[in-house]
Amino acid sequence: MDPSMTRTRKNAQQLAQAEALLPSSTFPLQEGDPEAAPTEIKSKEDLHSLSCHLLHHHHHHLLHHLHHQQSLHLRSFGKPSVRLCLLLVFVVLGTFFFLPSLLSSSTLQLKSLHDSTSYAQHQFGDAENDDFTLGGLLAKESATTQCQSRGLIHRLRVRSPYTPSPDLITKLRDYEALHQRCGPGTKSFNRSMANLELAFNTEGRHEVDGECRYIVWLAHSGLGNRLVSIAAAFVYALLTRRVLVLDGRSALGELVCEPFPGEVSWLLPHDFTPLLTLTLNQSSPYKFGLHLQQGTLLPSVRDPPEEDRKSLFHSSSASQPSSLFSYIHLAHDYDFFDKLFFCDKEQASLHQIPWLFLGSNLYFVPSLYLYIPEFRQELNRLFPDTDAIFHHISRYLFLPSNSVWSWIMRYYDAYLSKASQIVGVQIRSFVFPPVVHPHLAQQTLRCAEENNLLPKIAEVEGRETPLSPRNATALLVTSLLPDYSEQLKKLYADHPTETGEVVSVHQPSHEGHQNTQAHGHNLKAWAEMCLLSFSNKLITSPMSTFGYVAQGLAGIKPWILTAAENGEAPSSACSQLVSMDPCFHAPPYYNCDGNKGDDTSKILPYVKHCEDVEWGLKVFPHTPA
Incomplete structure (x- = not known):
């Protein structure tokens, strides 16, 4: 695996533990998944550290109090009695025996008293090496907000190779x-x-x-x-x-x-x-x-080209x-x-x-x-970095709310946190109602194997696999339908991989159809975009803004599935995008300077047709002169 694409799993697991402090979620755990389990903080080191701190604090006050009492006793009665000494011994021993039990039984109360963000930051230790501002993109004052994901979500993503420019940082502070x-x-x-x-x-x-x-x-x-x-x-x-x-x-x-x-x-x-x-x-x-x-x-009205006259909207309203x-x-x-x-x-x-x-x-x-x-x-x-416009703007503007963040972290902790890498797959059909394309699961697998995104499935049945600890890959599938993830899950359940690597398949939801007006639907969609943005590698569907958002937040160039023609599987499974910026699906084809129709993909060398939408426009990598 490319070291630059490696996530710090220790930190990820610590973050997942810290997020157990968040309010309980209604995000459903996957039925029948052996990894599904309630999440709680299990760090014995943290409990021991906290216990020692409280014991030290308690003993300090106790000894001070006893010293004060002893002084009074000596002044009044002379030397302390045997009964008083026995009482002191009992109190000290009782403190050692009962305080850890008391701390253990009141863990939930301690959790509720801590703000989840500050506790998570404590879990991670040195904050100087953790730049939640993303190179100055976010204001330092943002740390004081009530948005729990603001200082944490970047730790679950692959480190971005793109740095915001000083001019952009200044512009954002001015804004x-x-x-x-x-x-x-x-x-x-x-x-x-x-x-x-x-x-x-x-x-x-x-x-x-x-x-x-x-x-x-x-x-x-x-x-x-x-x-x-x-x-x-x-x-x-x-x-x-x-x-x-x-x-x-x-x-x-x-x-x-x-x-x-x-x-x-x-x-x-x-x-x-x-x-x-x-x-x-x-x-x-x-x-x-x-x-x-x-x-x-x-004062003057432009004359539309012939091809644009056909699509003019003739309004019955008078301009106001x-x-x-x-x-x-x-x-x-x-x-x-x-x-x-x-x-x-x-x-x-x-x-x-x-x-x-x-x-x-x-x-x-x-x-x-x-x-x-x-x-x-x-x-x-x-x-x-012209192809990082949406990457910077999306990371600046779109941070999940506390309720969505709770969903995300509970799902991440249950299914993704133990994986050495996450491969995200976003499958979208634009047919309504959505229909299952039989070839799509195989096309996705072919794309992943041909480009070394996933380990290949072994062709020989009964192949021996090592018993020693192996790398685990979490394959995160998002789709309106459950069929694709079920097919992939069955493939990896029935066959070992050539490397012996374990691949687990997970799908957070399958709504059946898009329902933009339903808040619950939008909440799941947004949570899944964020989960996909934690991917080390990403496969998306052509023309999908869902995929555009995920790849922009992730800061990676995904492999995009080749669209099928006439319902048949394409010869090429997928291709990697050159630019991760979204595609403008309906650009004008008009030369403003020449007052004529024109191919606007030829005006600038870095604004060209999209890889996934041949009539669209997008911004490609370019170094300004």
């Missing part, structure tokens, strides 16, 4: 200060919101706070799409010095921690008036693309531009005029508008590079 001045609940926010509400009822321009401008993210599609679009929205916020706030009705606050240090949330209140009163969708009269189409925002707000539609069904958001002149017209409402389910970062020179220059400055 955090801006968010504290302008975010929900602040005086600036309340004043700006009052002006916005006033604009709904009256005409004319109202007072605008020059410092506080906002990008309001609206929820679209499944959790994977939501997370990649939030990351893209945050990149846009950094580029335009806007404050990112999320629709509070999305329930994202129950899944992830508050990312920014301080008291100001990034979630809008549920009763945020604009989201309750405005029509914000493709047919909205406030849509930026409609303003451009009807010529109510800019406002100096205070605009709706940006960047979802998969957007049309030519919506896509002009990525052109320099049209983008400049948004600068003075304080409120932008964004409806998106796409990772649109690649197109921010193409026709807006100011954005391109800033992106290259902030992200010199």
Whole structure:
């Protein structure tokens, strides 16, 4: 195994033990799995250390008290009596015999009195060698937050080879200060919101706070799409010095921690008036693309290419531009005029508008590079490792909430913590309802064996395997269906591996179908993305934002399964991605400078078609000149 990909299992097991302090979880243990067992702290060394500390503390006070009593006794009665000496001996011996038992019986009470994060940090010892800030990506002040995963989750992941740039670190600290001045609940926010509400009822321009401008993210599609679009929205916020706030009705606050240090949330209140009163969708009269189409925002109207005219959305609404707000539609069904958001002149017209409402389910970062020179220059400055944009942003923004973290750690402790390596497999079918593809389990196994991700299954039955301790690999499968993991589990149960290495197969859940509106479904999906991010090696499905999130959090380039054609198994099982950044599934094919249709994969050498989606765009590794 590559040493750089090795996890410190001692630390991982200590972390799992420390996380036994978390509230009890409802995450189901796998039925029939012999590894399933209740989790508890079993460190005798820790108990002994704590016992010695308390004994020393207790004896110190006891001797002090006895010395004081003895002085009084001597002053009053002379030498101590035999009865008093016997009493002292009994107290001291009783302390030695009964205190350890008392400590053992009250372990649970001691657990409940300790904060889980501080206890886990105590378990790991020297904090100087453990950089929870990820090279400065996270603020040091983050350690004081109530998010239990913030200082711990990185210890279960392979060490990232990517270091955030000094410019990105500075930009993030500046953004955090801006968010504290302008975010929900602040005086600036309340004043700006009052002006916005006033604009709904009256005409004319109202007072605008020059410092506080906002990008309001609206929820679209499944959790994977939501997370990649939030990351893209945050990149846009950094580029335009806007404050990112999320629709509070999305329930994202129950899944992830508050990312920014301080008291100001990034979630809008549920009763945020604009989201309750405005029509914000493709047919909205406030849509930026409609303003451009009807010529109510800019004096000239671009003529769409022939191929784009067929997909124009013809709205029956009259454009209603406002100096205070605009709706940006960047979802998969957007049309030519919506896509002009990525052109320099049209983008400049948004600068003075304080409120932008964004409806998106796409990772649109690649197109921010193409026709807006100011954005391109800033992106290259902030992200010199161009294929690590989502890696840094996802690790910065998306930390599991305490309830999700409890799920994750209980599952990890029960099934994954003892493995020397974790191989993650994410299988996604886009057919609804999901159907089992008979070849997929074999294709996954072929991919793993051909690329040395898993030990090969021995062809000879009854082959002797060593009795000495062997490496154990945990194969973590995530899928809506249980069939693939069951097939893989049977293969490894019926056949030994050529190396004698043990492979155990685990699947946390199998929901059957995607149910984006169900909180429990989203919670499991997010927990599984995080579990996959603990992988040393990763196999994912093409076009899946679920896989994009996992690989970005992990910081590794996965092997992606080759899509089947006509229902037949492909000749090549999989191929490794060159770039781990997500794919922009629906990019514009328009040359803003030449006012014509164009292949936008040829504008820059590091923005090209995706490996898994031939019409998509993604950012590839590139060293800026």
